[in-house]
Amino acid sequence: MTDDASEPAATRYRGLLAQLETTTIGADLTDENRWRHLVFQQLQHNENPVLMEVGQELGAGNISLRGAGEVPAYAEALRASLDRLADLDLGAMSDRLETFLEAQKNPGRTQATSAADTSEQGPADDDSYTVVITERAW
Numbered sequence: 001m002t003d004d005a006s007e008p009a010a011t012r013y014r015g016l017l018a019q020l021e022t023t024t025i026g027a028d029l030t031d032e033n034r035w036r037h038l039v040f041q042q043l044q045h046n047e048n049p050v051l052m053e054v055g056q057e058l059g060a061g062n063i064s065l066r067g068a069g070e071v072p073a074y075a076e077a078l079r080a081s082l083d084r085l086a087d088l089d090l091g092a093m094s095d096r097l098e099t100f101l102e103a104q105k106n107p108g109r110t111q112a113t114s115a116a117d118t119s120e121q122g123p124a125d126d127d128s129y130t131v132v133i134t135e136r137a138w
Contacts, residue, residue, distance in 0.1 A: 009090035016097045023104045050077040 020026040028034045043055025054074050057063040068074045 009094060013090045013094045013097070016094055016101060019101050020097075023101070048077060048081075050074065051081065054078070 020029070028038055037059075040055050040059040043051050044059055046052045046055065050073055054063075054068050054077065058065065058068065063071075069078065
């Protein structure tokens, strides 16, 4: 949900997400099995040990996503992650996603346009990929 002030950023972000359909990420996100695998993989490599455990359990087939929501510790960690998603700066995400899309069109160029793009947040494509997968997941 967006407020009036963030609507232009949300519109830009949605437009950029639509452009993903022509990339391998877009193909991954439209293939249900591949998408699930990517979500589980992202969770398995999460810095939060509870989310990492959720990813391991989901990936091994020991629990369903619905079942994960029924485990209090898992539900709390997932809810906290959703809360963080609500606080995303869509303008900044759009900038990073735009950089990623440009790199997909021009694979010979580096994906990070400056040292600042990689120093604190990692490569733009990794962050964008994670957020897109997460947004699709929840």
